[in-house]
Amino acid sequence: MDGLTRDRVRVAVPGPLRRLWSYSVPSGLRDACRPGTRVLVPFGGRKVTGVVVGFDSEAPTESDPAYTIKPVERVLDEVPALDTELLELTRWAAEYYGASWGEMIRTALPGQQATLRLEVALTVAGRQALGPGVEAISANDTRTGSQDEGGDLFAAAGRRDSVPEALAAVLLAAGSEGRFVALGEIRRRARFELAPDRARALARRGYLAVRQAVDRPGPEAREEAWVVRLPGEAEPGARGSRQKAVLAALDAAPDGLAAAALRQATGGDAATLRSLERRGLIRMEKRAAALRLPPSLESATTLAETALPRVLTAPQSEALAAVDEALAARRFESFLLFGVTGSGKTEVYLRAVEAALKIGRGALYLVPEIGLTPLLARQMRDRFGPTLALFHSGLTEGERQDAWREVREGRVRVVLGARSAVFAPVRDLGLVVVDEEHDTSYKQDEHPRYSGRDLAIVRARGQGAVALLGSATPSVESWSRARSGKHRLLPLPGRVGGAALPRVLRVDMRREFQETGRDEVLSRPLRAALEDRLGKGEQSLVLLNRRGFSTFAMCRACGKPIECRSCSIGLTLHRRENRLRCHYCNASERVPADCPSCGGGPIHFGGTGTERLEETVTSLFPRARVARMDRDTVRGRGVAERLLLRVERGEVDILLGTQMIAKGHDFPNVTLVGVVAGDALLGFPDFRAGERTFQLLAQVAGRSGRRATPGEVIVQAFDPDHHAVRAACNHDYEGFAREELRYRRNLHYPPYSALALLVFRDADFDRAREAAGRIAAGMRSAGQSDVQVLGPAPAPLERLRGQWRVQVLIKGAQRAAVQAAVQDATARIEAAGLRPDAVAIDVDPVSTL
Numbered sequence: 039m040d041g042l043t044r045d046r047v048r049v050a051v052p053g054p055l056r057r058l059w060s061y062s063v064p065s066g067l068r069d070a071c072r073p074g075t076r077v078l079v080p081f082g083g084r085k086v087t088g089v090v091v092g093f094d095s096e097a098p099t100e101s102d103p104a105y106t107i108k109p110v111e112r113v114l115d116e117v118p119a120l121d122t123e124l125l126e127l128t129r130w131a132a133e134y135y136g137a138s139w140g141e142m143i144r145t146a147l148p149g150q151q152a153t154l155r156l157e158v159a160l161t162v163a164g165r166q167a168l169g170p171g172v173e174a175i176s177a178n179d180t181r182t183g184s185q186d187e188g189g190d191l192f193a194a195a196g197r198r199d200s201v202p203e204a205l206a207a208v209l210l211a212a213g214s215e216g217r218f219v220a221l222g223e224i225r226r227r228a229r230f231e232l233a234p235d236r237a238r239a240l241a242r243r244g245y246l247a248v249r250q251a252v253d254r255p256g257p258e259a260r261e262e263a264w265v266v267r268l269p270g271e272a273e274p275g276a277r278g279s280r281q282k283a284v285l286a287a288l289d290a291a292p293d294g295l296a297a298a299a300l301r302q303a304t305g306g307d308a309a310t311l312r313s314l315e316r317r318g319l320i321r322m323e324k325r326a327a328a329l330r331l332p333p334s335l336e337s338a339t340t341l342a343e344t345a346l347p348r349v350l351t352a353p354q355s356e357a358l359a360a361v362d363e364a365l366a367a368r369r370f371e372s373f374l375l376f377g378v379t380g381s382g383k384t385e386v387y388l389r390a391v392e393a394a395l396k397i398g399r400g401a402l403y404l405v406p407e408i409g410l411t412p413l414l415a416r417q418m419r420d421r422f423g424p425t426l427a428l429f430h431s432g433l434t435e436g437e438r439q440d441a442w443r444e445v446r447e448g449r450v451r452v453v454l455g456a457r458s459a460v461f462a463p464v465r466d467l468g469l470v471v472v473d474e475e476h477d478t479s480y481k482q483d484e485h486p487r488y489s490g491r492d493l494a495i496v497r498a499r500g501q502g503a504v505a506l507l508g509s510a511t512p513s514v515e516s517w518s519r520a521r522s523g524k525h526r527l528l529p530l531p532g533r534v535g536g537a538a539l540p541r542v543l544r545v546d547m548r549r550e551f552q553e554t555g556r557d558e559v560l561s562r563p564l565r566a567a568l569e570d571r572l573g574k575g576e577q578s579l580v581l582l583n584r585r586g587f588s589t590f591a592m593c594r595a596c597g598k599p600i601e602c603r604s605c606s607i608g609l610t611l612h613r614r615e616n617r618l619r620c621h622y623c624n625a626s627e628r629v630p631a632d633c634p635s636c637g638g639g640p641i642h643f644g645g646t647g648t649e650r651l652e653e654t655v656t657s658l659f660p661r662a663r664v665a666r667m668d669r670d671t672v673r674g675r676g677v678a679e680r681l682l683l684r685v686e687r688g689e690v691d692i693l694l695g696t697q698m699i700a701k702g703h704d705f706p707n708v709t710l711v712g713v714v715a716g717d718a719l720l721g722f723p724d725f726r727a728g729e730r731t732f733q734l735l736a737q738v739a740g741r742s743g744r745r746a747t748p749g750e751v752i753v754q755a756f757d758p759d760h761h762a763v764r765a766a767c768n769h770d771y772e773g774f775a776r777e778e779l780r781y782r783r784n785l786h787y788p789p790y791s792a793l794a795l796l797v798f799r800d801a802d803f804d805r806a807r808e809a810a811g812r813i814a815a816g817m818r819s820a821g822q823s824d825v826q827v828l829g830p831a832p833a834p835l836e837r838l839r840g841q842w843r844v845q846v847l848i849k850g851a852q853r854a855a856v857q858a859a860v861q862d863a864t865a866r867i868e869a870a871g872l873r874p875d876a877v878a879i880d881v882d883p884v885s886t887l
Contacts, residue, residue: 044068046094046107049079050140051086052151054485054874056132056864058139060094062107071110074118074125078111078152078252085111085250087151089143091125114152114255124463127497136794136860136879137486145486146461149435153254157218158237164205164245165215204232205245218249260327260436265311265320266294280306281314288320297322327440350389354382357528361390361504365397365468370499374475374520375508377530378769379740380537380704383508384414386530387471388421390506391452395425399468399503400451404494406477408432408456410701412679413686414473415454422452429455429462432675457482457490460497467501470494474702475507475516476733478884487880510740510771511733514782517775518789533744540711540742540749542767544758559646559654564712564752568655571710572662572691576747578710580655580694581738583718585668586610586647591618591629595639600630606837611643612670613650623839651694651714659692667695700738709749711742717755717763723834724886725787728762732774735766788882792853794860795886796846797833797878803842807832809872810844816866817848817859825850825859834887847886856881 045068048058061079063071071077075090120128124146132142144151207230212219224232241248267288283304288295300306314320350358357375364371377383391401403418405411408430418426427441427450444450446463453462457480460470472480472491480490491507498505507516507525520527533539545561554562564580571578588611591600599608602620609618611629619626633639646654652666665681672678678698684690685705693699719731735753743749755763765774783790796813800806810830817827826849833843848863850856860881867877 044071044093047071047077047090047110048092048094049077049088049110050091050138050143051079051081051088052140052144053081053086054138054141056138056868058091059088060107062109064109067110067113070113070116072118074120074122076114076119076147076150076152076256078114078255080108080111085154087114087256088140089120089125089147091129091139112252112255114252119147119150121463123497123501124461127461127493127500130496131488131493132486133861134857135486135488135881136864137488141486142488145458145482145488148458149439150256152252152256154250155220155222155253156234156237157220157249157251158208158224158232158241159218159247160205160208160212160215161245161247162215164240165209167245168202168205168209201240201245204230204236204240207232208246216247218247218251220251260440261324262327263297264294264323264325265297265300266323267292268319268321278310280304280310284310284314285319294323327436348385350385351382351530351532351534353377353530353532354386354534357386357530358389358393360526360528361386361469361506362393364504365390365393365399368468368502370502370504372495372498372505372525373507373528374512374516374525375506375528375530376512376517376520376771377508377510378533378539379510379737380533380744381510381530382534383473383510383530384417385534386528387473387506387508388417390469390471390504391418392421394468394504395422395451397468399466400464401453401469401471402459402462402464402467402494403452403454403471403473404459404480404490405454405456405473405702406479407698407701408454409678410682410698410703412682413704414702418452418454425450426452426454427462429453429459431456431458460490460493467497467503469504469506470498472505472507474509476509476511476513477701478730481882481884485878487878487883489882492882511736512771514729514775514778515789518779535745537744537746538748539769540739540751542739542751542753542769544763544767545752545754546758547754547756550754559651559714560658560712561752561754564754565658567710567750567752568659568662568692568712572659574709576709577685577688577690577705577707578692578712579699579705579708579738579741580651580692580712580714581697581699581734582646582648582651582694582714583696583734584610584645584647584715585612585621585649585670585696586619587613587649587653588643589645589647591641591643593633593636593639594642596633596636598633598635600634600641604837604840606835610647622835646714648695655692655694662691663689664692664694665690667693667698669696669698671695672698697734697738700734700741702737703741704744705741706745707747708741709743709747711738711749711751713738713751713753713755715755716753717757717760720757720760720762722887725782725785726885728760728778728781731760732762732766732771732778735763736769736771739766739769786849786851791849791851792856793881793883793886794848794856794863795878795880795883796848796863797880798830798844798846798872799838799841799876799878801840801842803844806842806844809870809876810846812870813863813866813877814846817846817862820862822855822859822862824852824855827859845886 044063046060046062049061050058071090073090073092076087077090078085079088128142128146129139132139207224207228211224211227221232224230237246237248240246284306287300287304315322361373375383375386394401409432427445429441445453448465453459453464472494475491482488495505519525543563545563550561551557568578590608591611600618601608602625604625605620605622607620607622609620612619616629617626618629648666648668652664656664667681672681685693688707713735716735720727739751742751753767761777762774798806798810807830814827814830829846830844833845836843848856848859
């Protein structure tokens with residue numbers, strides 16, 4: 039086997055250490071222990087769920103000073119959880135993003151850890167510690183451990199001492215010395231709560247033996263009750279209407295019906311079913327739960343869906359033909375579908391999915407936030423029915439595992455999901471769609487910091503599939519790749535159905551203040567336009583990308599702002615709950631009566647968030663049906679979908695909110711979009727500030743006038759002549775991209791360089807700065823002339839969640855050189871003994887804040 043043996047395997051464990059671990063394989067497990075298989079292995083005094091990633095070299099000879107190799111204890115999968123392609127994808131991602139392979143595998147296999155239980159047994163020393171008085175408990179004792187029996191035993195052992203009490207409880211539950219018993223069984227049989235820490239403490243004193251055992255090897259298929267009609271008629275006599283309805287429904291369904299669906303359709307409750315079962319007319323049985331889509335997908339068809347044209351425009355047909363040709367050739371190719379808002383990109387995506395299915399291949403459809411696209415989910419349900427699965431964080435554990443299992447087994451060929459769906463085990467993947475590819479939600483903001491968009495391209499390349507990226511406002515990097523030929527550009531220059539792009543008005547809020555003498559949230563043109571749309575029965579959106587009521591609080595006497603105690607950021611007033619809240623760590627406190635710094639002076643609340651905007655709009659237009667959409671109002675499962683459905687049905691006149699309302703929605707009756715503080719993002723010290731401003735303005739503007747009625751957009755800004763604001767208002771992406779690329783080229787920012795950001799964190803600023811300086815100095819001493827190591831320097835957001843943050847920025851013209859520098863940095867970080875959570879590694883950062 040070329041120096042390899044199945045006697046030893048390499049295992050990736052879910053931890054931050056960037057190395058693999060060797061384990062021996064007992065002879066009885068060798069056939070089952072294959073790459074991609076989950077195994078239970080001992081690790082650091084405990085047992086963990088690892089994944090076999092390959093076979094090890096030949097075992098060392100007796101003369102080798104090798105440590106003892108521990109054995110694999112159990113194989114948890116009959117079929118590998120990760121196939122060869124996904125295993126390679128996780129390896130590549132871990133290496134590229136500076137994570138351990140085990141961490142990346144855990145990201146790809148959420149919820150796949152084995153559930154362990156702690157078991158204990160009484161040792162000889164433990165029995166001796168009990169002393170006399172427990173002889174009645176024999177090795178064959180089968181008592182169930184009633185409260186009285188347990189109390190008698192504890193009294194004999196001496197209840198004043200918790201050690202004998204705990205040991206007696208173990209003996210009572212086990213029934214014999216040396217028999218292992220789970221802590222849950224001790225609680226049930228002896229009515230005694232033995233905490234895991236207490237059990238381990240007693241084991242250290244030699245009184246108990248402790249071990250971990252597998253409770254569940256992993257997520258199990260959910261089951262649901264089904265009802266099947268049995269042959270034969272009921273005995274003579276009247277039957278209730280519910281029983282008749284149940285039997286009639288089952289007569290029409292030879293394969294049976296799910297009990298829940300049967301009850302809903304007929305009103306037959308559990309008592310009705312039990313009665314029919316006793317009479318031999320039905321049989322109750324358990325079956326694997328069917329893959330269910332969220333209830334929001336079962337809603338009635340909306341105006342937006344009925345109005346969508348299905349006849350392709352010429353540019354749509356040309357784009358689809360290019361994708362179809364690559365699909366038919368089964369070759370990798372990446373496309374950038376660049377079309378203005380409303381140009382029909384979604385229809386091209388769906389037709390491409392249909393083409394992939396037609397040739398027997400699977401498809402992945404990625405969106406930034408699936409909870410904000412209920413219309414798309416319903417469209418896909420209608421087109422692909424039972425062959426569609428949803429993957430996103432809003433699913434319950436059971437729903438997520440059901441979807442994963444159905445996809446892996448090949449019963450589902452299309453997956454619609456957010457970022458993590460890039461790891462969905464789709465068989466024979468032929469197409470990966472990345473809708474709104476510019477959205478920063480595709481980049482995970484916690485370890486491991488991978489990009490779902492970029493991994494989608496890597497995965498497509500590895501499987502000979504097509505990667506179809508699309509946006510009305512592509513990222514500058516993707517646009518540059520398309521210009522250089524790395525992506526094939528597919529333009530959609532106009533809106534479908536002949537709808538025109540909305541007219542855009544820029545309002546200079548400096549002049550507005552000069553002319554009115556008032557600091558108003560809504561300008562005069564925007565107020566007039568909202569009034570006009572209400573009179574016409576048309577809908578409006580108003581965007582303000584700030585939550586809360588007032589965005590800052592400060593003392594009028596000393597001038598100091600009220601900041602978060604854990605973050606270097608001002609607190610935001612949420613008036614509905616009458617608390618000041620940090621939007622980074624979510625800490626909150628009561629609104630103070632006096633200044634916390636000087637103890638005197640009134641508190642001034644300034645700035646406007648969506649909560650204050652809602653109050654303003656409601657007071658100006660009391661007859662309007664106003665709804666707000668931000669992180670404060672759409673908490674909870676399905677809340678966002680229900681609100682968007684209300685807007686689609688015309689039950690909301692004015693929808694206001696944060697960037698959530700800009701994310702790809704198709705509201706046919708929205709003819710006005712207002713933007714408050716349209717240039718607010720330009721104040722952030724980040725090289726992508728202009729790009730984000732343009733994208734946000736262009737995307738929200740695209741919600742207006744998507745049907746026959748012309749649309750209008752009003753953008754309020756204090757710097758309305760900034761090139762990003764001006765280009766967005768002129769619907770001029772290419773003009774913006776030229777200006778932005780010129781700026782990026784001059785400063786050597788992506789796409790003209792590759793970046794990696796190291797953020798050192800510590801509760802003590804000096805320690806964070808010292809650690810960052812030590813690693814940066816070591817990297818510079820390595821003499822890598824093809825990269826720049828900048829810093830250390832305090833992060834723009836200097837303190838976050840109680841941790842001081844110091845940055846080191848790695849910049850290089852070649853991505854390979856930056857990758858080599860990242861690997862050098864990770865080796866130095868581990869050699870320095872820094873905690874894994876003390877350094878955040880962000881390759882290709884979407885923000886340098």
